[in-house]
Amino acid sequence: MSVAVKNEFGPDSTAIGQYMAQLGRDARVAAEVLAYADPEIKNAALLNIAEALDEQRESIKIANQKDMLKAENDGLDAALLDRLLLSDARIEAMIEGLRQVVSLADPVGEISEMEYRPSGIQVGKMRVPLGVIGIIYESRPNVTIDAAALCLKSGNASILRGGKEAINSNQAIYQCIVQGLQKTGLPKTCVQVINTVDRSAVGLMLNMQDSIDVIIPRGGKSLIERVATEASIPVIKHLDGLCHVYIDDDADLSKAFDISLNAKTRRYGVCNAMETLLVANSIAQHMMPDLIEALVDKGVELRGCSRTRQFNPAVIGSAVDEDWETEYLAPILSIKIVDGMEQAIEHINHHGSHHTDAIVTENYTRARQFLRRVDSSSVMVNASTAFADGFEYGLGAEIGISTDKLHARGPVGLKGLTSQKYIVFGDGHIRH
Secondary structure: OOOOOEOOOOOOOHHHHHHHHHHHHHHHHHHHHHOOOOHHHHHHHHHHHHHHHHHOHHHHHHHHHHHHHHHHHOOOOHHHHHHHOOOHHHHHHHHHHHHHHHHOOOOOOOEEEEEEOOOOOEEEEEEEEOOEEEEEEOOOOHHHHHHHHHHHHOOOEEEEEOOHHHHHHHHHHHHHHHHHHHHHOOOHHHEEEOOEOOOHHHHHHOOOOOOOOEEEEEOOHHHHHHHHHHOOOOEOOOOOOOEEEEEOOOOOHHHHHHHHHHHHHOOOOOOOOEEEEEEEHHHHHHHHHHHHHHHHHOOOEEEEOHHHHOOOOOOEEEOOHHHHHOOOOOOEEEEEEEOOHHHHHHHHHHHOOOOEEEEEOOOHHHHHHHHHHOOOOEEEEOOOHHHOOOOOOOOOOOOOEEOOOOOOOEEOOOHHHEEEEEEEEOOOOOOO
């Protein structure tokens, strides 16, 4: 499989401006086709893309190895290298993600909330695509498939801009997307992956108001902040995945042990990994020694408050104020012993990023209070934060996890990529 990658357009910005403008025009035309495409056609396209991924997996891995080698030479850290890697298992997960999206109900055209008004008319809502979605992301080439699949199924055209570190991987995957679209008879411009690493493409993309209806950034804090600052288009975003687990006075210690270990060590470089562990003082002496030993055995660096350090100052460093607000994306964990749930909730709402937070407790009343009072996009009881994921929530793949309160919050799946319009049914009704 040959992959064309343009590293630059030269000192004259006219060429890249024309290139981006053409992407926008093509996407707008494709969006009109997709908005009214039958669900069977969209599903067929997704299955054809899955088939192409399976057929081209060796070519994809070769392209990915080019990116991995360059990333290693450039000194990318372990978390980013982990996100960049495309193993057989991850390619298989991409294929399974496509099949999962196929199995989901198509939201486009869904009618809800129909009710008769006193005048006799019926008023309700119909779900419709957003139009053209621009997605800017870093490192993870699997996002190319997740984004394409969800946008396609929800009737949206998409313009995707991956990071320079994954340019070869993304273009190899894109060839499979094009193959699947063309085999189905849909315009290949339903999904477009920008084929240049020129940084000016991002700036142009953020201001294509006539062509793009919403921007979704996925990546590090600097990328999210840039998009939020510079975009003249609505943005669906999250800044950090600063997730907490609180072990309550009434926790089952066996559950608490397993949940804490999984939330931190399942994968380090993901936004749903626990970064701060909060433990009720009354059960700390029963909980902490074994948990500390297990975390250290996993290679996790521990940073704790003064009460935490008393358990093992030889292996627990001192946590500073900055630690409570740091998304490590690494085998590092902050631990704080709190007086109880009130202090835990205060800490989470003050220092957290409103992403995902969990309580471990057998006390139903406290669990309900925690659910109501913690202001995060996902709040959990007796479950690992690792479950904060579109696939685990039954959404199929996800476009990202939004910590915004508008337009979507939490894992953004198919319905998060649609809007609703009012519809009215009458039978010759006129207003008096």
